[in-house]
Amino acid sequence: MGERQIPVAKSVARLHDDATARWHLPNGAEIVADGGFEAMIVAQHRENFDLWHEEDEARNPGASDARIAAVKHAIDGLNQRRNDLVEEMDDAFSRALTMLDQASLHSETPGMMIDRMSIMALKIYHTHEETIRATASEAHRQKNLLRLAVLREQRADLERCFDELMTDIRAGQKRFKIYRQMKMYNDPELNPVLYGQVAK
Template sequence: MLDALLITRMQDEMTAALHVTENEVGFETGADGLMALAIAQHQANFELWHEEDKARVPGVADVEIARVKHSIDALNQRRNDLVEKMDLWLIARLEQDPIAPLHSETPGLMIDRLSILALKIYHTREEAHRASATKEHRSRNVGRLALLAEQREDLAGCLDVLWSEVLGGRRRFKLYRQMKMYNDPELNPAVYGRS
């Protein structure tokens, strides 16, 4: 049901494929269930990463930054909604021991962190091999790449251990709603105050 190695492999393959196809979805897996949600969630992170870069371009017009900010809010909401959907999907298929110790981070949140690490690894690898960069820059990024790979390996291992403990009744998790307020016209005074 949940396998960190399969998830990280999908994230790496999808990241490479999306960069080749210039952000077009086009990543066909035939996946369903948790993996389909993880794919959609990684797509949201991919789009969010690249949308945030648009606001960092030197000299970009204020109107473009405003457009990008609205797009970032929508993508971030989608990303968080998909994290919750992954956790709900897992919870619906589990019989967790209600007295098992509670884990503070959910599998969905861990998969989200793995997704971000996949993007960092991809882009750091690009910098480690960029011909126009200095030798020092490339070397520094080789070191960063090793650290990112170690962090991902640690996190993937923690996800597998958590999952094993949940299945064994030694740990449990519950859904933690993000309750984002910035996109809700009834909760954000910056939005409802203007209407």
């Protein structure tokens, strides 16, 4: 994957918004990605999309204990894949970019920023829904219009920060490290509850 394939933030946001809208359709239309970074961005966003809706289910006061347990297991798996895909994106960014050892270290990786943009896209979509929901009060709609403006501003800020990081890396002024999440809860060799079950 070469540097010329590295996306700009606006294209990432468009991918997130397009995918979010399509996946909410009754037939759940899939996104055809071009491969490379685009495919990873869409795949990672799908994990966040599914995670968002499983977490909605987890908060259903009418759900049975068995349903909550099933949702919790689903959330764990989705969260693991979400973090794995952030690391895959960062590996790809690291291969595509030349970073100088003496450059200032940036605390957040490109993959982490794309993950934040993904979640922001979901917040924007669902907050917009609240501004047009027929059963909501006018006060509720107005409150969510204000929230929507804030979310859009926050995403614009994040987009600018992402593009600036790419510019600074190319200029030899910034670098990032790939931060491995080292998740333990799904690993049967690291989670004592899981390896305890095997030992019984």
